[in-house]
Amino acid sequence: MSRLSLSRFTLERFRHRLASVDALPQLCVLGVVSGLITGGLMVLFRSLLILGASVFMPGDNPEAFEALAPVTRALLPLLAVALIGVWLWRLPPAGRQIGIAHVIERLTYHQGRFPVRNWFTQWWVGLVSVLGGLSAGREGPAIHLGAAACSGLGQRLRLPHNSLRVLVACGTAAGISASFNTPIAGVIFAMEVVMMEYTITGFMPVILASTVAAVVSQAVFGFERPFEETGIALGSLLNLPWIVISALGIGLLAGGFVRVARAGGHLKRIPFVARFALAGGLVGALAWWYPQVQGMGYDTLGLTIGGSLSLDVLLAVGIGKLLITAFAVACGIPVSIIGPVLVAGGAAGALCGLLGAQLMPELAAGPAVYAMLGMAAMMGAVLQAPLAALMALLELTHNPNLILPGMLAVVVAGLTSRQLCGCDGFFISVTRHGLHPLQQPLMQALNRVSxxxxxxxxxxxxxxxxxxxxxxxxxxxxxxxxxxxxxxxxxxxxxxxxxxxxxxxxxxxxxxxxxxxxxxxxxxxxxxxxxxxxxxxxxxxxxxxxxxxxxxxxxxxxxxxxxxxxxxxxxxxxxxxxxxxxxxxxxxxxx
CATH class of the missing domain: 3.10.580.10 (CBS-domain)
Known part of the structure; x- marks a missing residue:
């Protein structure tokens, strides 16, 4: 029997195999490595958030803004925009690009190669925006940091660019998975929002990366179920008409969010410093009375689903948090929007549930059901990513009873935002004949092979x-x-x-x-x-x-x-x- 020669497994042969469209085993190896790298980065990012919170936040909790004095939580956003502004001031416009939109742009026009300068900027802005009380999530940093690190590994090994694209998808899925313990949603998000295509060759390594990253995260932080509410179900099918009406309203809110966030061109006449100060001041003013609008807001979302928030707080979160997030983006502050969108959608859904309970008290499902549906509907409408929103609903709530009404809510909200408000997905800025360049069939086929x-x-x-x-x-x-x-x-x-x-x-x-x-x-x-x-x-x-x-x-x-x-x-x-x-x-x- 001839023994296998180690010379057969050279890096040069590995590169050559990756250039082909059928390099599935090699891509799966890259998927596992990507999951380990991104999982480790997300553990580090979350640990830095906890470390930063230990300096001034009660209980070392990066979301405990409610426990701070009104003056402190009102001044924090101004300090945050000052720190972010000082960092961004000397950078050229290209160096200020971070987050999910930056990942899609690099994948579209640069074959998934990332500048190191932007990667370090993402660390700083991601940590400061969350700890500083701006309305910001951690999923944008998770995706950018993971995708860029995995792509950087491929560049270091001089791998063909078709495999760099898969590495970007692996880093994206692993970042979502490690941040929220949602491995399926991470995979769907990577393929639906970032790659904009579904292939077997793409799916398998991305699934492995998402799984490995979730294992790494759970090994450090444990298995978290922040929004799990057992026993919640739709009840009567007579709720479906009200779900349609509620989703229509949430779709209009989502369309308004996208339009406000894209109004940055009208604000460019305002000086850089004034724009940042205006955005930070708006957050601080609202946070004086309603600290629930600050930070990631996942604790607020949990309270919303649990029915613990008053009507005025739900209005502040459902509308106010949505507007201050969009305004910050329009002012040029590169905050992550998916977390705030989920939280605001949950609050808007809970408001619809309360109104439905007044209109049909004997039949209406509780506000918790509508809060969960609103969360998914808002995410799906803003991103134009229905499957990712449904998977997030399933994995965040661990309640399969909500999938049927969730499908209806996500589709209605997405159609409303797209057709009535004329909004494409939030991260799709350029289309040609109704398609993003990544969605062009010819380019999709040619991008898979080197x-x-x-x-x-x-x-x-x-x-x-x-x-x-x-x-x-x-x-x-x-x-x-x-x-x-x-x-x-x-x-x-x-x-x-x-x-x-x-x-x-x-x-x-x-x-x-x-x-x-x-x-x-x-x-x-x-x-x-x-x-x-x-x-x-x-x-x-x-x-x-x-x-x-x-x-x-x-x-x-x-x-x-x-x-x-x-x-x-x-x-x-x-x-x-x-x-x-x-x-x-x-x-x-x-x-």
């Missing part, structure tokens, strides 16, 4: 002028293409079809007019197919290659291997036909 999977490796390199003997020697390796090196970098690199050279050698001899006095043949003068070439790196995806062919107006690309300019090797050639053959083959069903 150039090594389809490039033509059979090529030889030569100078422009060669003797007949040298020309014959070039063909001995049976190349597909002959790459002609030019005397100057300013001149375009060309490729000649090897079959055309072989045909010319069969039909001509040394007396041909193309042979100069020194007995050399000019390869640029031979009749045949020639391609203008532009360079591309080995890690690029087919979508990058397709875009580069268009922008450089080239016929084909030569694939460079290596990072040092004087030590780069040519690994192969990728033509436009090769890309089109891959897409047509992958798009045509068998048979």
């Amino acid at each position: 150039v090594p999977a389809v490039m033509e490796r059979a090529l030889v390199r030569t100078r422009r002028r060669v003797t007949l003997e040298q020309a014959g020697a070039l063909l001995e390796a049976k190349p597909e293409w002959i790459m002609i090196e030019r005397s100057s970098d300013a001149k375009p690199t060309l490729a000649l079809k090897a079959a055309d050279l072989a045909r010319w050698l069969l039909e001509h001899d040394e007396n041909d007019k193309l042979i100069d006095k020194e007995g050399r043949l000019d390869l640029l003068e031979i009749p045949g197919q020639r391609l203008d070439l532009a360079p591309i790196h080995l890690q690029a995806t087919l979508s990058e290659a397709f875009e580069r062919l268009n922008t450089k107006h080239a016929d084909a690309l030569y694939v460079e291997h290596g990072h040092r300019p004087k030590q780069r090797r040519i690994s192969g050639i990728i033509t436009r036909d090769a890309i089109e053959r891959y897409y047509r083959y992958s798009d045509v069903p068998p048979g």
Whole structure:
């Protein structure tokens, strides 16, 4: 029996396998590693929140704003925006981009590569915004920190860019999973909101990453069920019409939230300092009377579901928290919005439940049911992510009885926000023909594969002028293409079809007019197919290659291997036909 050789499991072979569309085992390995990395980062982030809270918060609780004096909790947001503003002041606009929108932008236009500067900014802004009493969650930092760290590992190992995209999805799902103990919601969120596609190759590594991250988090913090309410059910189906009406109202609130948050263009005329001070002052003013609007608000959501909050507090949380979060985003403060949206949706749902109890006291379900449904409906409408919202409802409440009414509420609220308010998903800022660039079918297919999977490796390199003997020697390796090196970098690199050279050698001899006095043949003068070439790196995806062919107006690309300019090797050639053959083959069903 032959023993397995360790030389078979080299990093180079691993990279080569990842370039293909069917590299599922290799991607699953990356999923496990991503879960460990992101789980560890989330443990560190939550530990830093607890450590920061131990300095000035009662009980070392980062959400105990209600126990602070009114003056203290009113001044905290002003201090927070000052600390965030000082950090962001010297950064260029690109360096201020953090959170989920930044992750989607880097995935859309940069193949999932993240700047380190923005990653450190996310740490600072994420911690200060939550501890400083702004209306902010921790899921934005969780997603950005996890996705960027996992992508950074892939960049460090020089993995092909199609695997970087999967690493971003793994970090996203693992961040959600480790933060909220919601592994299924993390997977659906990563595929529905960030990747915007569903594939088996994408799902399996993301599931592994989400599972491993949840295990890491539970090993440190235990298994938490903050919003579990056993025995709660819809009761009578006569509640369904009121659920539809309630979801319609929540959808309008969600549409208003998106529109206010996107009003940043109108606020740019206000100076940077004034905008930040205005946003912090608004939070502080509302927090003087209603501290429940500050921070993440998950304790407030628990009290909402438990029916412990008064009517005025529910109004402050359901409407006030929603507005101050949207206004902070519009003012340029990069706070995380999903946590506040969940909390505000729960309060808005509880208000609908209380009103329903007045209208039909004998039939209406309790406010707790409507609070849970409102939480999911608001999240689904703001993000335009119905499946992620439903999975969050299931995992946060551990109550399968709410799935049926939850489906109705999420769909109605999502349609209301989209159709009546004209709002796409909160994180989708650019669409073309109604689709985000990540949703374009061609780009989705080409992003799944890197150039090594389809490039033509059979090529030889030569100078422009060669003797007949040298020309014959070039063909001995049976190349597909002959790459002609030019005397100057300013001149375009060309490729000649090897079959055309072989045909010319069969039909001509040394007396041909193309042979100069020194007995050399000019390869640029031979009749045949020639391609203008532009360079591309080995890690690029087919979508990058397709875009580069268009922008450089080239016929084909030569694939460079290596990072040092004087030590780069040519690994192969990728033509436009090769890309089109891959897409047509992958798009045509068998048979």
